[in-house]
Amino acid sequence: MDSSSFDRPFSETFSEDPRSLSFRQLVTVTSAPLFAVLDGSQFDDLEDDLADAGISSRSLFLDGGDIAMRRDGPWFVRLDKDHVRDHIERLALEKACVVFWAYPDGEEALWKHLRRLNKVRVATEKGGSRDAFEWVLFRHFDPNVLAQTLPAFDEVQFSRFLGSATVLFLPADDYAERPGWHKVRRARAFSTLPKGPLTLDAATMQRIRERRSGAIRQGIKRYIRTMAADQWPVSEQDIDTVVDRSEASARELGILSGENRKKWAWLDLVSDGNFGRSPTVRAHLQRPGADHDWDINTLISLAKKELNRDGR
Secondary structure (H helix, E strand, C coil): CCCCCCCCCCCEEECCCCCCCHHHHHHHHCCCCEEEEEEEHHCCCCCHHHCCCCCCCEEEECCCCCCCCCCCCCCEEEECCHHHHHHHHHHHHHHHCCCEECCCCCCHHHHHHHHCCCCCEECCCCHHHCCCCEEEEECCCCCCHHHHHHHCCCCHHHHHHCCCCCCCEEEECCCCCCCCEEEECCCCCCCCCCCCCCECCCCHHHHHHHHHHHHHHHHHHHHHHHHHCCCCCCCCCHHHHHHHHHHHHHHHHCCCCHHHHHHHHHHHHCCCHHHHHHHHHHHHHHCCCHHHHHHEEEHHHHHHHHHCCCCC
């Protein structure tokens, strides 16, 4: 089995095709009860959608809080019936919206464990102290967040995160050198599980930032290769030059999302950097209330028309 892009001994690439997962595959590698934690922010109303499909779900957030935050938060589902597994499998193959847990201690134990993971202690330099920590929401139900954070954990942090889980399955597309479904497990058993909250110190946060930056860059390079493949040859050196140039202008222009930075890099390639230097384009992207999603898609449409005129 291929080694994971997580670059850690506790993870392997389970399937390189993010659309090929099936529960028949999952059950062959674990005998523990399986559960799904879904990211509600990727749906209009996940709780209602699941209820309409005859599936019971539980929020991992407390009742009585902000309704929108609860709706967009984590939803916990036991995968103990065929129709439930089939439905969650379809959702998982449509988008990166679910993390699967194999947890021998059962439903209530995992539910409580995940509730404790909702908040983690993170190092902060507020007030000039490098030893200060603050409590933050940990989006452990978002596969993209886990793909960034888990590789940065040390063994104690990782064991605290896993609890009694034997294995996790999650898609790692945007933040993995090798996209696909990943199987995540501890490298060795701990005689006793770490106590207390999951704490991410300054060194861990630095590793997370470095990984995020590197993964975004790799994702941009993959996007350029795919977009350029049928139009013109481009060398790795050319791609590196484009990414360096486009990332510099993206930061300056406030283009923050990963998807928009991929598209911006492609625009940089096809215009030989002229989009990033154009006073008109720069003024438009920096105007108050700029909608970069709409702006960049519009620029792509214009660029494609120009390419078609040139016969490319």
